[in-house]
Amino acid sequence: MSRHVIVTGASRGIGAAICEHFIELGDHVVGLSRSGEAPSGCARVFALDVADSQSVNTALKSSIEQFGPVEVLVVNAGVTHDGLAMRMSDEQWRSVLATNLDGAFYSARAAMASMVRARSGSIIFIGSISPFIGVPGQANYAASKAGLIGLARSLAKEVAARGVTVNVVAPGLIDTDMTTELGTAKDAMLAMIPMGRIGQPADIAGVVGFLASNHARYITGAVLATDGGMAMGH
């Protein structure tokens, strides 16, 4: 049966691959992005800033009116704004936390009531291995992704008895616009990946699809590194 799936950060990279995965399964996929872009085949698309709680609430309300309770929410929208901490501006810190952590909370909060009422649902946050290994120049980003784990596990306990699961997928180095910016630092990171290759967005989409499936119905509060072994042991 076709599910109501909402994906934030749907326009490109990992989010677009996640949308395509669920579209292929025949689900009603609703894509959210700043630009209002999303893969063709999405049932509906909203242009919004996830850091603005009002616009998130409005979009999800409208999606729920059209497609019913949210069955799968993938919180994927994220940004980087790198710089060494000693020189990091307030704005650099705040903007990353606002999108990656505030935006994640606003998205989950807007979807949860409909899931709890339906006594079923799956929330999947796209985190990162950065809080496990520490990344110089990414104090803001790693802090935001560490925060997602505390958020996800607390929500998981709040809604576990209502049939809703909450998990985190923590990608390693994935080939998207976000990592194109890394330039030559990418080669040094590649040397840290036991599997010897950079991940593709589809590698993450498959894991998200699994966590949203009935096969994963007994998994909640998990953090699943999907990184070719990069953060193994951390």
Ligand code: NDP
């Ligand atoms: P991209 O930069 O390729 O895409 C980012 C997506 O997020 C775009 O769809 C963008 O929309 C959307 N977005 C950004 N800010 C906002 C906002 N304020 N409101 C709404 N949408 C927003 O990133 P990736 O695909 O690489 O990353 C996706 C997720 O995976 C992120 O959370 C990232 O932190 C995480 N991740 C990525 C890794 C990697 O190696 N690539 C590694 C670990 C984690 P628009 O196009 O409209 O601007």
